[in-house]
Amino acid sequence: LLAENGSLEYTVIVSADAAEAALDRYLAAYVGCTIGEDFMDQGRDVLIVYDDLSNHAIAYREMSLLMRRSPGREAYPGDIFYLHSRLLERAGKLAKGGSLTALPIVQVQSDDITAYIPTNLISITDGQIFLDTKRFNNGIRPAVNVEISVSRVGSSAQTKAIKSMTKALKLELAQYHELLDFAQFGTELDIISQKRLARGAIIEELFKQEQYQTYNFVDQTLMLFLLRENLLDKLTVKDVRKFALQFVSYVNNVYSDVYKQILETEDISPENIEQLKVIAKEFGKLFGAN
16 A cells, blocks of 8 residues: 555655564564664654554563562553653754654553553553544544544644634534534433434534545634534534535635635634625535535
């Protein structure tokens, strides 16, 4: 897949699968980090993906047991936290030169993030994206659990345009999932709760994304604008994504000056919002006609 997309030219793969000795599986992560650091020292920006550190911990546990070292929490050696923290803290940006960004992956059993290795990584890293098996099986892709996923960088990494469109969005999703649990038990809900359920379903539908399909921050801003201004509420859930994607295309092609202004300023002004309200109304008529 990497070769087909021309990515193998700048990619190094260090592989130690289950058939390899425990020592090889343990050392693979360090070998990969060393190669990444070499490129960083050359002034390049490097991304290193550790897939995955739960298996790395298991390999170290095997070695420790062979050396008759006493196991600690959940039978892992006590110094596994130290090893992973030393490994991940090699990532950083040099004052003069390149950078190394680490993306560690860890498997959790039964969606339990309180296990030893996941809690270790959560405390070491700058945030985590938690992928939920239930959501994946329910057709929500990417299956990101927004409530558990955390960024310590927070909104500092977002553009002003995105920031202004996402206020209280996480809270809305949390309330939706809470209500969904009640609704599954056949509990009768009041009108406000029903509206929150309908709203949450629209948000989840809008957040679905086809594989390999990406959106720049302007596309995201325009989609979130529709959500914030309640312009998707009258649509059926199955039409939400279709409407949002066609609206983005419509703005980009027919009102390219508005699109370019948001792109250049990385912000959405009150004038832009008023313009987009008019455009959305105009597009709504066209979409309804189709």
